[in-house]
Structures are given as structure tokens and as C-alpha cells.
Amino acid sequence: MSGVLRRLAVSGAGILGSTFFVFALLRVLPGDLATAKLGTDATPEALQRLRSEYGLDKPLFTQYVQWLGNAMRGDFGSSLMSGSDVGSDIVSRLDVTLPLIVASSLLAVMAALWLGQRSALQRSNWKSVVLTLASQIGLAIPIVVLGIVAVVIFAVWLRILPAGGFPVDGWRATGSAIRSLVLPVAVLSLSQAAMLTRFARSEALDFIASDTYRTARATGMTKPQSISTARRLLLVPVLGVLALQISTLIVGAVVVENVFALPGLGAMLVRDIAARDYLKVQGSLLVVTTIVFTVQFATGVLQERLDPRRRTT
């Protein structure tokens, strides 16, 4: 139990530290909200007036503490650029980004487990070569290229899926919402699966070399049946890698959202950083870091449940 508490404390400290880091980093960037809002021909006096109106001339630490205090109470403030409520802006963007990330992760894990076992069993034949080659290629091709190729094939040539975008009515237009996520999820999960497969495969190879596998085979189980007894065991390292990769996955989501013109959190973040929309960037990144730490926390707990050897007493 103290293990869980320690994990929680580490996560909390990590989130807190990252908010300060983000806050400081935003202030170090050249240009600020006032210049972004008033344009390049604004006089220094006009910029100063706007800054004091928005409280941007207060000491940085005061600004940070004020923002943090409000954020902890769930009040992310309203965007200084668009005037909209930051919290609800983030929630509406998570509508797109969460399904994208969750579906891609699930798909990637399932594909990795299956492919890893397959290629471990058929180590020496041509299928295995093809699988290894495919995962190499999957690792080597940047997500942007993968996305553009997918759009050209499925949207421009075959015209069976949209080239991008998300229905204006969101998930109420369920059919179109799903259709518009098919390619993004496929692309994002492909690049993840390529890497996870390699871990699953090496784990499966270890298992095949183990006594447990030999015993299973000796009882008359087929190869696939024997290896499937280790499914839980294979899941442990795959989940571990996925948790480590969650931030990469979110970065990938940023890229995918831009290629597919999806109104997700990543796309919003890129725009807000350009506009120096401080409160929105701070709010969005707080949500993202919280997701990352939560996933890593949950994975740790889950791994312990799946693999008793990891439990510390």
C-alpha cells in the first residue's frame, strides 16, 4: 500500500513541477500575448496598457501562484485571446483526442501481442521475415508520411474515407465521427504497434525458451495454445513500454491531428503556443501531464496485478 502512496506522491510532484516548468518556458519565448493580439505595428505604450489590463505586468511568481490556485479549484480561467472558457475548450478537444489515443493504444497492444507471438513461433520462415520487415518499416516511416500516404490512398484515390476533419456536430453525428477517426487511429496505432511488436516478440522468444513452454508442449498443446498461456506475461512488458511511450503517443497525436485536420487538443496546443495564449497552454499542458502521470501510475498498479512477481510487500 505504501508503494501506491509513494507512486501517488511522485506523480503529484511531477505534475506540479511540470506546471512550473511550462509556465516559465512560456515566459522565456520571444514575443508575448500583447504582441500577438495587437499585431506587429503596436506601439510599446499600447502593449504596456494591454499587459497591465491582463495583469501580465505583475511579478511572475504571483501570476503563477494565482493561476495554480485557481486551477486546483478547477478554474482554468478564460482565454485572453478568444475570451472563451479554457476548461470547456479543453473538454471539447478531448472529445477528439481521447478516443484517438485510447483506440490507437488498444489496437496497437492487441496487434503487438498477436504479431509478437506469431513471429516468435515462426522465427525461421518467410512469414516471420515479412513481419519483422514490416515492423522495421513501420518504425522507420515518420507518422506524417504514413498519414499523407494513407490520405492519398483512401481519400483521394479510393474515396472511401474523408481526407480529414471532424463533423461539426461531433459525436452526435456518430457515423461520420467514427469514419473520420478511422485513418488517424490506423496511422497512430500502426507506428505504435511496430515498436510494441518487437518487445512482444522478444518476450515471446524468451518464453518459448522457458521450461513452462516446454511443459505445456509436453502436455500435448499445440504451439499457439502453449504460447497463449503466457499472454498475461507478455502483456506486462508491452504495457510498460506503452506507458513509457504515452508522451510520444501524445506528440504523435499532435502530428496526426494536423495531418488530418482534426480539432483535437494537440492541434489546439500548437495554435495557442503560437498565439501565446498563456492560460490555455498552461491549462492544456496541465491536462496532458496529468494524463501521462495517471497512465504511468495506473500501468504500474496494473502490472503488479498481472504479474505477482512485481508486487512489493
Place this chain on the structure above:
Amino acid sequence: MGCSAQSDSSTDDTTVTIGFTLEPTSLDISGTAGQAIPQVLLDNVYEGLVRASDDGSISPALAESYDVSADGLTYTFSLREATFHDGRELSPDDVVWSLSRLLDDKSTTILPTQLAQFARVNSVTAAGNVVTITLSERDNDFLYSLSQRGGVIFKKDTTDFATTANGTGPFVLTKWDKGNSITLDRFDTYWGRRSDSKTVVFRYFADASALSNAMLAGDIDIMTTVQSPETLEVFESRSDLKVLSGSTNCEVTLSMNNSRAPFNNVAVRKAVRQAIDKSALIDVAWAGYGTEIGSFVPPTDPWFEDLTDVAPFDVDASRDALVSAGVAPGTPITLDVPPINYATNSSEFIAAALKDVGFSVTITPVTWEEWLDRVFTKADYDMSIVCHIERNDMAIYANPDYYFRFDNADYRELITAASAASTSEERTAALRGAARLLSEQSASDWLWLMPNLQVAKRDVAGLSKNAVGDSYYAARIERV
């Protein structure tokens, strides 16, 4: 008066989807910078007293008619009957209130550019349905200023400009799905000819290739910018699509720091211009689309004159001029290149051309932040490439502190004369003289005039070909 003669072709109930790359950061048309805001809102959702057409001419909008006094100091506007989208009727108080917002030069809710445009306004008053604006001095651009984002008429006492848009225009803003699209629906009780399409969707693609792909896949009807002209071939080969090329105000400018050696010498600046083969450059950098201009004036302006022969491409003349100006072979210069394709596409060509006449050119890629800070604000640079887009922007060369650092009293006099001119002929003559002087002084080199390249489905009509104002007027766009 109400409805003007309606040749109602507004029976077409279809939706037209238009693709853009830049999304508004806010709906605040008067207080937040950025071209994307007026692009969607001006003339579509909000209107001013007057409107600038595609060819730059001014026509009445919320003013049924207007009159300018002989001394150019008093403008009177007769308002027409119009209603805001929330149903309230337009009153002269709205006009007085909206335009008076621009009279407080300390305002933080109005963009500095707009405050400057209205700096000469003394008073805005109303009597009956006539609004009178008086100026402290003549301003030949005042009607144009009124037609742009600063001149928009709001409902009196509006407080939320950033998230709502209650205008009088032909379209009602019905939904802003942030990061995705803005939906405009026909305003059924519009005072003028109603929009031809029932719904127009402005869709935003942060990624230019995503925009191209959406056009190729048929997800959108119009693609408003072709950012990489080398991709045009793909669109031209498609029988269901058409490519439109129009004019813009965007002069791709090779700036030279006039305050810094060797460019503080006219002969050297002219030699630079003569070293660059513009026609070949346009082929290399912009797939052959683009017009040579020879000065800082687009052909759509009345004072345009073809000045390409002032400093024609001539490598020998360029070399000779540099020798007699005492520029040693191998003189090092730096070309600061911002991250935008017209600049990156042309930098190598320009560097090679300048090396050919004896310069030693270093190409330095810079971020926009660095460009704004070091090049634009501090003028700590030798050469750079940027497209200058403002309309009637010849005045920037009259400001010796502008990053060109072009300091010429004759030029300033011509620009002052142009804005004080009492007839348009007088003004045109002054500006024509200014354009010639600018070219003779080789204040910069002007590489080409950016074309306005759009792609549309063949069955879509009513697009504005030119992009010379702030708005993307969508009321005449329809499927035929």
C-alpha cells in the same frame, strides 16, 4: 426602402465549403490582430458604411449614399434600413457608438492600425438618419478605412466581441467549431440581395497538405490558397477542378538595409536588382505564376506603371556598377530568410545570382520571432525576403525608421502630397511619381507580385478572383 431589387437567385439551398489555412484566434474583429478574422467576418457577417469591391472600388453598404465635402473634411452618410442578426433595427446611434470607439487613442480594445487610420477623425454625430464624420485634415484613404475592419458597425453597447458576432451582413454566424470550421447561414431578412448559397462553411486546415488533400478528395469545394504552386499540376490535370489566378497586394520584397554599407549606396542597390533575373526566379521559386512589377505597386492600383525597365536584368552592368562603386569582390553579406516557402524557394537563386556579380552571400534561416525582433524591429540585417501585403502601403517607405531604413525627403513629400491631394488625379500623379522615385532609388528589390491562386470545383461560381481587401466575400458563391 428595405429590400433592394432582388434578382433572387437565392433559391439554391446548398452548402458550399471553403478551405483556409489560418483560423481566427478570436471573433474580435476590431481588437485582435490577424487576417483570418476579417477574412470570415468582414462583409459576410459585419458590414461598414461602405464596402470595398474586388477591384478596390468603394460602394455604399450600410450607407445608402454618401457625400464628401469639397475640402475633404466632412463626410455625410444616409443610413439605409437594416437589421442586426438578433432582429434589432440599425439606428444612427449604433454607427456613432461604433465609430466613436476608435476616437480614444489609448484604447486597448481597438487595434493600433485602426486607431491610426481614424486618428484624423474629429467627431462622429447623427441627426435623423444622417451620420456626419468630420476630419481634422484631408485623408484620401478614409473611405477605404471605413470599408475595412475598423469601420465595422456594431450594435450599440456590445460588450462581447470575442465570442459572438451580431452584425448586419448577408450571413449569420451560426457555429464556430474551434479548430475545425465556422458555419455561416443566410440571413433571410438581409437588406440587400440575399446570399446565393444557404450555408457557407469556412473550414480550417493548419497543415497545407491537409488542405490540398481535402480538395483532391472532394471534401471541400474551394481551396483559397495554393501555398506550394508546384502542386498546381495535380489540380490542373483534374477535369472536375479549375485553377483561378488573380491579383493580390502582396509584393515579394528583397529588402536591403539602406542605412548599412554597402547598401547605403544607390548604385549598389541598383546593381543588386540588375543581378537577378526575375523571370527565371519566378519560374524556379513560384512555378512561373507571379508578375514582375519593378516597384512597390500592384497592377490593380490606378497609379501602377510598368517600371521593370528601370533596373533590367543585366549581369555585366551589375558587375561594372559594383566595381565603380568600390565594392570589393567577395564582400560578405547576409540574407536572412524567414520560414516561408516564397522566401526559402528563392533564397538559393538570389544568393547564386549575387555571388555571380561578386558578393559572398551567407543564407541565414530565421524564425518569425527572430525576424520580427532583429530584422523588423531593430533593423539589424543586410538583406531579407518578405511579402508585404498591406494595401496602399507605399507609406512604409516614407518612414525612415521602418526596417528598410529608406530615408528620402523627396519621397516623403510625394506621399504627403498624395494624402493631401484634393482630386484623385492629383493623388494618382503623386503616387505614380513616388513609385518611380522608389524604383530609381532601388530602395528594395521587388521580386514578384504574389498571385492569388485558388482551386475550385468546376460547378462552383461567384468567387472573388483577387485578394486585395481584408474580407473573403462569400455571398455570391454558389453551385451552378
